Amino acid sequence: MHTLILFFxxxxxxxxxASPTPSANHPSRTIEKRSARTANPGSCxxxxxxxxxxxxxxxxxxxxxxxxSGTTSKCISMWPGTYTERVMIQYGGALSIYGYSxxxxxxxDNQVTISVGKNYSSYSSYSRVxxxxxxxxxxxxxxxxxxxxxYSVWNINIKxxxxxGAQAVAVTSTGNYIAMYACGIYGYQDTLYxxxxxxxxxxxxxxxxxxxxxxxxxxWFGDCTIACNGGGSITANNRASASDPAWYIFDTSTIxxxxxxxxxxANYLGQPWGIYSxxxxxKCNLAVGATPIYxxxxxxxxxxxxxxxxxxxxxxxxxxYSTLWGGSSSWADLTF
Ligand SMILES: *[C@@H]1O[C@H](CO)[C@@H](O)[C@H](O)[C@H]1NC(C)=O
Ligand SMILES: *[C@@H]1O[C@H](CO)[C@@H](O)[C@H](O)[C@H]1NC(C)=O
Numbered sequence: 001m002h003t004l005i006l007f008f009x010x011x012x013x014x015x016x017x018a019s020p021t022p023s024a025n026h027p028s029r030t031i032e033k034r035s036a037r038t039a040n041p042g043s044c045x046x047x048x049x050x051x052x053x054x055x056x057x058x059x060x061x062x063x064x065x066x067x068x069s070g071t072t073s074k075c076i077s078m079w080p081g082t083y084t085e086r087v088m089i090q091y092g093g094a095l096s097i098y099g100y101s102x103x104x105x106x107x108x109d110n111q112v113t114i115s116v117g118k119n120y121s122s123y124s125s126y127s128r129v130x131x132x133x134x135x136x137x138x139x140x141x142x143x144x145x146x147x148x149x150x151y152s153v154w155n156i157n158i159k160x161x162x163x164x165g166a167q168a169v170a171v172t173s174t175g176n177y178i179a180m181y182a183c184g185i186y187g188y189q190d191t192l193y194x195x196x197x198x199x200x201x202x203x204x205x206x207x208x209x210x211x212x213x214x215x216x217x218x219x220w221f222g223d224c225t226i227a228c229n230g231g232g233s234i235t236a237n238n239r240a241s242a243s244d245p246a247w248y249i250f251d252t253s254t255i256x257x258x259x260x261x262x263x264x265x266a267n268y269l270g271q272p273w274g275i276y277s278x279x280x281x282x283k284c285n286l287a288v289g290a291t292p293i294y295x296x297x298x299x300x301x302x303x304x305x306x307x308x309x310x311x312x313x314x315x316x317x318x319x320x321y322s323t324l325w326g327g328s329s330s331w332a333d334l335t336f
Contacts, residue, residue, distance in 0.1 A: 032105055033103050033105055033106065034103060034104045034105030034106075035103075035104060036101060036102045036103065036104065037098060037099075037100065037101050037104050037154070037155065038100055038101070038102060040077045041075070041077060041098055042075055042077075043075075044074075044075035044076050044077035044096075044098065045057060045063040045066055045067070045074070045075070045076045045077070046063075046076075046077050046078075046079065047059065047060050047062075047063050047076060047077070047078040047079060047083070048079040048081075049079070049081035049082075049083055050081055056079075059083060059085050060076070060078065060083055060085060060087050060097075060114060061085050061086075061087050063076045064076070064087060064089050064091070067091045067095070069092060070092065070093060071092045071093040072093050073093055073094040073095070073096075073150075074091065074093060074094075074095055074096075075095065075096040075097070075098065076095070076096075076097045076098070077098045077100075078097065078098065078099050078100060078112045078156065079100050079112070080100045080111035080112055081111075081112065081113070082113045082114075082115055083112070083113065083114045083115070084115055084116065085114060085116070085143075086116050086142070086143055086144075087114065087143070087144050087145070088142075088144075088145040088147060089144075089145065089146055089147060089148060089151065090147045090148055091148055091151075092148065093150070094149075094150035094151070095148070095150070095151045095152075096151075096152045096153075096154065097151075097152070097153045097154065097156065098154045098155065099111065099112035099153075099154060099155035099156035099157075100112055100155070101154075101155040101182075104154065104155055104181075104182060105182060105203065106182065106203070107155070107157075107182040107183065107184050107203055107204060107205045107225075108205070109155075110155050110156065110157050110182065110183075110184055112155065112156045112157065113156070113157040113158070113159060113184075114143050114144055114156065114157070114158045114159070115143060115157075115158075115159040115160075115161060116143040116159070116160055116161070116162075117159075117160065117161030117162055117163075118161070118162055118163075137167070138167055138169055138172070138190060138193055139169070139172045139174070139193065139195070141160065141162075141166075141167060141168050141169045141190075142160070142169040142170065142171060142172040142193065143158050143159060143160050143169075143170050143171065144158045144170070144171050144172075145171075145172040145174070146171070146172070146173045146174065146175060146178050147172075147174045147175060148174075148175045149175045149176045149177055149178075149197070150175075150176070150177045150178075150331065151175065151177075151178050151179075152178070152179040152180070152181065152333075153179070153180045153181070153183055154180075154181045154182065154183070155181070155182050155183065156183050156184075157183065157184035157185075157186065158170045158171050158183065158184070158185050158186070159184075159185075159186040159187070160186070160187040160188075160191070161186075161187075162187070162188065163188050164188050164189065164209070164230065165189075166189065167189050167190040168187055168188065168189060168190065169187065169190050169191065169192075169193050170185050170186055170187040170191050170192065171185050171191070171192050171193065172193040172195055173192075173193065173194055173195055173196075173197075173199055173215075173217065174195045174196050174197070175196065175197045176196075176197035176198050177197070177198055177199075177331040177332070178197060178198075178199045178200075179199070179200040179201075179202070179331070179332050179333065180199075180200070180201050180202070180204055181202050181203060181204075181333065181336045182202070182203040182204065182336075183201075183204045183205075184204070184205040184206075184207075185204060185205070185206045185207070186205075186207045186208075187207070187208045187212060188208055188209050188210070188212075188229065188230060189208065189209060189210045189211060189212065189232070190208070190210075190211050190212060190214060191206060191207065191208035191212035191213065192206050192208075192212060192213045192214070193214060193215045194213060194214070194215045194216075194217035194219040194248070195215040195216055195217055196215070196216050196217055196246075197217055197218070198217070198218050198219075198324075198325045198331075199217045199218065199219040199220070200219070200220050200222075200329075200332040200334075201219065201220065201221045201222070201224055202222050202223060202224070202332075202333070202334075202336045203222075203223045203224065203336065204221070204224045204225075205224065205225045205227065206221075206224060206225070206226050206227070207226075207227045207228075207229055207258050208228070208229060208230075208232075208234075209228060209229050209230030209231060209232040210230070210231070210232025210233055211232065211233050211235075211236040211271070211273075212232070212233075212234060212235075213226070213234060213235045213236075213248065214235065214236035214237070214238065214273060215236075215237070215238055215246075216237075216238045216239065216240060216244070216246045217246060217248075218245045218246055218247050218324050218325060219247075219248050219249070220249045220251065220321065220324055220325075220332075221248070221249065221250045221251065221253050222251045222252060222253065223251075223252050223253060224250070224253040224254075225253065225254045225256065226250065226253060226254065226255045226256070227256055227257060227258035227259075227261075228256070228257050228258060228261060228267045229257075229258035229260070229261045230261065231267055232267065232268070233267075233268040233269075233270055233271040234255065234267065234268065234269050234270055235248055235269065235270035235271075235279050236270065236271055236272070236273040236277075237270065237272065237273060237277040237278055237279050238273040238274050238277065239274065239276040239277055239278045240274065240276060241276055242276060244276060245324075245325075245326070246276075246278065247278045247279070247280070247319070247324055248278070248279040248280070249279075249280055249282070249319050249324055250279070250280065250281045250282065250284050251282050251283055251284070251318070251319075252282075252283045252284065253281075253284045253285075254284065254285045255269065255281070255284060255285070255286050255287055256285075256287045257287065269281065279295070280295040280296070280297065280315060280319055281295070281296050281297075281299060282295075282296070282297035282298060282299065282315065282318045282319060283297065283298045283299060283300075283318065284299045284300075284301075284304075285299070285300055285301040285304075286299050286300075286301045286304045287301065295314070295315040296314075296315065297315040297317070297318050298318065321334065
């Protein structure tokens with residue numbers, strides 16, 4: 001039985017951790033090195049920013065445009081580099097996007113970055129350019145908007161460098177069966193809009209200060225590092241009703257401070273976006289001083305003791321993939 005905490009937030013005094021690599025935080029769970037992916041893994045469209053050949057695209061947006069309007073499964077392979085662009089993907093079939101990596105298991109080794117910030121565009125001095133096909137400024141501010149079903153993204157960092165002072169999203173995921181593997185998602189306020197559908201995040205690094213994982217998805221975060229770079233609320237789950245499957249599951253993940261964030265500050269594990277908001281931290285490693293909200297189950301770390309919780313919600317079991325998503329989870333690579 002999982003119940004909800006609606007209004008009370010715990011205080012987390014976070015200590016800076018210069019090493020966001022998950023393996024250091026989970027001695028009991030090895031985040032091993034994996035093989036390299038330094039060539040086109042199939043017949044993927046290729047993105048090469050610096051010196052594209054005749055058959056390559058210089059930006060991700062050009063490759064996405066070349067996907068066309070079909071529904072067959074397709075893939076895009078990106079070469080190392082920083083791509084300063086804002087991309088919205090609405091392809092009608094399954095799509096995989098691969099970043100070049102010498103070690104696909106570790107996000108810290110990623111070499112492909114998609115980044116927007118205050119001055120990314122020649123036609124605006126701000127990062128907030130409204131896209132015509134989507135209502136709402138949150139989605140429109142994203143560096144990468146995955147707007148469709150059956151998309152997976154591997155070994156790519158996505159950044160919105162706007163910083164403090166505005167809702168500036170790095171990634172919006174709107175759709176079913178969206179998976180991100182060893183991706184880095186960087187922002188400050190509203191970093192990752194896990195907006196709707198079933199979603200899987202494995203070995204990802206998500207950084208922000210306030211409401212930086214938010215939305216209405218049924219999202220599983222496994223072996224991820226969630227890093228605060230300022231004070232605020234980590235999650236803002238927006239489950240809409242008592243029957244809404246939306247839920248954020250943080251499983252064997254690390255909640256910590258971002259590199260460079262040395263000031264002790266007030267951070268909250270979450271604030272409810274609506275009264276049905278639902279989040280669980282299970283088998284996680286919580287930062288020193290953590291007094292989290294929502295549910296907790298079998299966590300470790302100096303902040304995991306629950307004796308001083310003011311409004312603790314007790315979970316009697318860990319949430320499973322099938323509890324979260326129902327039915328089949330074959331769309332996600334659960335071995336990653
Ligand atoms: C998307 O994935 C689901 C679940 O695996 C599958 O049933 C469906 O056929 C897929 N759709 C496309 C267009 O690939
Ligand atoms: C953005 O452009 C403005 C106006 O040209 C400039 O003052 C500012 O320093 C730029 N910011 C960044 C991050 O480059």
